[in-house]
Amino acid sequence: MSAASSTAGTKSLLRFEAVSLHFDEIVALDSVSFEMGAGETRVILGAAGSGKTTLLKTALGLIQPDSGRVYLVGKEITGLKENQMFDIRSQVGVLFQEGGLFDSITIAENVAYPLVNRRTHEVPLDEVETKVREALRFVELEQTMEQFPSELSGGMRRRVGIARAVVSEPPLVLYDSPTAGLDPITATTIMALIAKERDSKDTANLIVTQRYQDGQLMANFRYNRSSGQLESASGNGAGGHGSDPSSTVFMVMKDGRVVLEGSQHELEASQDEYIQKFVPRHS
């Protein structure tokens, strides 16, 4: 499959070239190719076990592919040794499925982690607290700084995970099932925060999810910096960000293969039985 997204003229942040991966006899990724550039939003849909999370971990170099090449923030990470990848990874934000918070340290220490533990570009300690407070204020959890992750609800932990993912202001943020296991209201709150992050910082986002609604929100709403509210992307866009939410790219995965890559319209128009299962039909 060729990289169908339009990254010409923009800096390539993540590129997969015919990436394949097997776990024993199971095909986890089957010749996956795509490219995403700065400011782009890409939503990956697929059933459980379709290879979504494996793709995300491969993108970070947490898993090495059997064949193919992976480029992250412009550098090839395929075949790199673990210690050669830490500096590259520290330029990317990531939210794990369950938040991935360190449960033995406080919320403030969790959010500060990417700033104080990176091997290069040390952030002065006096700046760390300011940035941590700012990131927690962004997800409206500034009051939880001294609490431990176990004291927060699932949705709050996910929000702290977002704060940690974006605290170092990376150009690319990867989200692994950000709404999995959450009630619809909390799920919408989480997706609204991700849209707010995208539109206020112009970051590129790769979102892995099982819920079509997550992608729909990203493709149809933008955060208005002036009003501080989400608004329909079909409006005049005053106070919006540079890129258009409707340019959101959807990718559907099945058994490790990419079976669709295109716009929301192409996703909804697909007659494929598997793809149709993700898109709610209104009679």
Added chain:
Amino acid sequence: MVASGDGGTGLLDFLKSPVAAIQDFYVLSGRAIRNLFRGPHYVDDIALQMDAIGVGSLPIVILTGFFSGVVITMQMARALDQYGATGQVGQIVSITLVRELGPVLTALLVAGRNASGIASELGSMKVTEQIDAMRALGTDPIQKLVTPRMIATAIMLPLLVIIADAVGLLGGFVIAYFSIGLTASQYWTNAYQALEYNDVVQGLLKPFVFAFIISLVGCFYGLRTSGGTQGVGLATTKAVVVSSVWVFVVTSMLTRIFVNLH
């Protein structure tokens, strides 16, 4: 050495898993030791682990050390009485404790207490994606989690052994003085004069080596955990069993070396 028949392939498959595990252990150990010589060094984590492993183990090490001294003295006094040599009990207590029982008993206690603790903590982090999160956030989990535990155990275990030996000798003295009727001078002079340079060196070298076994085995099984909470329990059990067995194997080897040196 490639087997041609099905039986040979089966044998190789059977060996594949343990050989891969040994290889993984050596890779982990190599990386943990290499990290000693390159930054970043997580000094706060080392201090925290020294407190958890060293200070936290102190009460149980003191208790065990004291009662080991008590028991050895009671048993040896009875045996020596047959030869009319109960006055030599201090010598036997000090040699037994310093050369062997102090290091081995303390190592077993620390293995039971800390190898399990390390394996369960790292195992829980593994199954809740905290290790992956650490890697994704640009931190080397071996540098952040394994090396500090290895350094802390290597510093604290020899110190714990010194304390266990001292308290054990004191326990022996209590029995020798109050039960057997030796004088303080008789017991302590005998105990002190029995020790040679070789005894002290092996008594301190052994816990130093055991420290690497306990910490690295605990970390190894913790980082290999899979299968949720059940996997964490299994990793904890394996860490304690394997590190305890290796303590006995290594002490036998080291004792053999020191006996030959003497």
